[in-house]
Amino acid sequence: MAILEARGVSKRFGGLAAVSDVSFDLHAGEILGLIGPNGSGKTTLVNVLTGALPASAGDVRFAGVSLRGVPPHEIGRRGVSRTFQVVKPFRNLSVADNVMVGALFGARGGTRDVTTARRQAEEILDFVGLAHRAAAAAEGLNVPERKRMELARALAMRPRVLMLDEVMAGLNPAEIDEAVVLIKRIRERGVSLIVIEHVMKAIRNLSDRILVLYHGERLTEGAPEAVLNDEKVIAAYLGRRYAEAARA
């Protein structure tokens, strides 16, 4: 069953078609990899899916209900969360308070009590491996810690669909392996995920299916092995050297 359906989604900025006529389904419990070269419209697509930008055309349905005209905070309240490629921490708050805001707001049915929310935030920080930094100011975190906090904040919202926009960028190989394990554990909690990533090893390892964008259009979609060996994808994005290295 599809929890999120995009049908003919387009986003134009003046004369520039950032996303053109993209359709896909995200199935419940699935991890969908979203890849493509820089400027191919991945982040714009996430912005449209979460209502941060209104679509120029097309429709997005979440749990069978159209999100057309639904304000972005309401989409968050219904259970769609995202992280930002350029992380957006609440700098002057502690790490625990950052995550607590996610618990206090986020999807409906959560707590409205600050003490309860703080306890939930601590549990989630423990889950993402950031409990030891709970009391630190968010502005003092290093890059991998910021990425983890961004993830923890989105998780605290109790999402049904979570979109991760390059949470692995800037991480070293060991940290990437940890992030892969973490994302798989998030899926085990019943969350459906869209994962934008340039780290092919992680995308291959995580994704049930991969959607490839190129110049804002859907280039192809399918099982990881098929997509990553697709000549069109190699030509548009991965490059010859990647293909030869992968075969070797």
Add this chain to the structure above:
Amino acid sequence: MRGGRAARLGVAAAVVALIAAAPGVASPFIVQFIINVFLLAILAESWNIIGGFTGYASFGNVAFLGIGAYTTGILLTKASLPLAVALPAGGLAALLLAAAVGLPILRLKGHYFAIATLGVAETMREVVYNVEITGAGTGLVMPIARNPLLFFYLMLGILVAVTAVNWWLANSRFGYGLVAIREDEDAAVAMGIPTALYKTIAFALSGAFCGLAGGVFAYWITFIDPDAVFKVIVTIQMIIMAVFGGAGTVLGPLLGALVLASVSELLSTQVVTLAELFYGVIVILVVLFMPKGLVDVIRRRAFSARAVAATLREYRI
């Protein structure tokens, strides 16, 4: 946690009780001074709701003081209503004005919001100048209050209420929503916070308390005209006091009002001609050496030369 909270509440109640007893021992001059401190503290705490917690620097909050003053004044003089009706009506008028202008202008950010709020305040003054019921340029003369202590207790009551609201903001879901908006509005939206609604409520609350203070102020000084209650400098004072004490903290604006009003009073009695200059120098020094306000310095006990140097480094001065 709970025990600490009860203890703090006890201390706060004791302090309020002590202050409430002050008119019994203090001279009339001191009582007038305290009323003035109350007024400034109410304004600073009010500004703190929108400027400190929500991060929207309003340069037009004096508009709410003014509309509160005029609403209360008109109801007292032209409608001969009792203060018990006229004062809440002033607060309500300010609340409605803040909500009405807030809806469109809270879409603006930073400088643009500041300019728009400034425009609202200046527009309000011009409107009052040109309307018959306000007495236009000649102003309004209030009835004489029988008991001067009335102002003391009204101002104290409003100050306790607005401080309580600030405390609630620092400890509640709604308050965390405002702080999230201040820190990063895009992230706040993505996290499910209805930012437009929250900002409007914050602005309306800020306006309502300014309006209540304005109502008492009008009755207290017995005469109001547009220039007296729509002065841009009053908004600037709110901002300076809140930032001096610590914007976005519960007690910072109160402390800022107390300290700056005392300094200002001392200077104006000691060095009359240079008072304004000294005041300006103090403000500049404070912004340089304690950019996060007095409360932050006290909380971190950062009084040493090393701590000051660290602050200067951190803010690249």
